[in-house]
Amino acid sequence: MSTKAIARDCDQKSVDDCKHGEVVRLSDIVQQHHMNNVDHTIRDIHDILDSYYKVARKRFVVNVCMQAADHYLVTGPETPMKLFSLSWVNDLSDERLEEIVGEGRPSKRRRRQLQKEVEDLEAGKAVLLK
Template identity: 35%
Template sequence: MEHARFLLKVEREGIPYTLNHYFSENLQKAQNTRLVEMISSAGKAVTYEAEEYEDPEKGVFISLKRLQNLSVAKSNSAQIVERIHDVLASYYKVARKRFVDVVCQQVVEYLLLSNDEKCPLQVFTSKFVRGLNVGQLDDIAGEDASVRDLRAKLDRDIGAFEGALEILKGSV
């Protein structure tokens, strides 16, 4: 838990940066999606021989003047908000995946299962488990007494209901 807290502290208090190429891919995808949405909302369906295309694959028509005004029609704050949103969403998508991988690799795999020193779960080797008797296994991995009692009661109830069903089938 100490190492997991350390990794969490590094993520929360460290400078948010990544060298992962998926960051720039995610950022470009977000910006591209925003651009396509702006153009689509500003354009009109392409017409060819007086027919409107219903198929979005065939595109939209937008005048150059309107296209030039798409980016200048926004205020500075709107552009900054969009940029910050795209950067943060792209960063945290990559950072979340990295953090999960690091916790699994360092905390779970190394510190709990396979480091050179005695780690907590190395005690449960297959040789150790094979050497346990039924009572010891039940103490370690068995159900709680309350769950066991409830299971026994439910088994008795099922038996009673099946018996009642047989009686009802015989009397019909």
């Protein structure tokens, strides 16, 4: 039913209420749509398939993105990972390897500090156990 038809129907069924002005009784505008079992089953199956489609579509998009990232970044023919071949990494000096993959200065400083604390605690434990 169109909006105009609903408005026309409401105009015809409106009553003047002294307290609230012109109103329409809910029972006059509510329309019940009774469905037989076949129509109800069809609607249920449609709702289930629609829900499945929404989930499957999202999953498909995620899978395509993951495969594209894997192909272009890890396993493809022109992947940046090909730069790090085993022979190339083995030929690196210790200093160069540390420069490329080593920890940053703040991490190294924190690690030395924690190692010093562990040594101090071990020394304190040894004193207490004597």
